[in-house]
Amino acid sequence: MKRAFPILGIVTAILLSYALCMALMPVTHIWIFTVGAPTEQTMGNVQRIFYYHVPSAWTAFILFFVNFAASVVYLIRRRPAADIVALVSAEVGVVFCTVVLITGPIWARPVWGIWWTWDVRLTSTLVLWLIYVSYLFLRRFSSSGQTPTLAAALAVLGALCVPFVYLSIRFFRTQHPQPVIGGGGSIDPRMLHVLLINWLAFSCFAYLVCWSRYRLEKLQRDVDEAHALESLLDPRGSVR
């Protein structure tokens, strides 16, 4: 297990570099590989934000789903490991959702002429982000013994927002484009290749970060337990 971490780290770094090269090669004119993502005809190079924006959104959705599954397991079985997985996936999911909410307006400004509009997709994504930020606030600032249970309940309700965000562009008329995969839209196979490579790279990166964060959280809980034990024992080692 200890050896797998650096190996996965190296694989992730290679994947991220490869994905970045594939997305940006035609812009920088530094051709490391012969194939790169072609330039979109209407939007030009700014469309390449797509290769970071969309994989970040998919990764955030997967992490929120993991948070939901772990929260359900915690509510049923009360396993501390499930609670840690729920916390970690929500935290990393919020980071990826933040990337979506930052790169989206940067893409919208040159294409739509505005940074933000209160349309269903954008607003529901912001609400989703706020739900998980409040989940993290609850975990951070509540000192009650019931905090993991309350947080798990909030996570289960918050997860209902994820399919709404995903499907909102199908059910409502929005300014946001329709999905390129499974939504009736078409995409150049070279663009799809770069998109999937970026998604794979971001998924590996998210897994690596979650793994580090899980180990850190577990260690933190062990240390807290040791502190509690220490405060119960007197210097001679007997219970007060």
Added chain:
Amino acid sequence: MSGNGYLFAAYAATWIIHIAYLGTIVRRYSRLKREIEQLKKSGTRS
């Protein structure tokens, strides 16, 4: 800002967010390491 300016701004923002988060993990880890050392010291004293 040109199209390329927006493109590089988005990519830079993405990595700034990820690196900032990784920074908080590293900071928390070093604080925890100090706590563990203190615990070990207090353990050996008693």
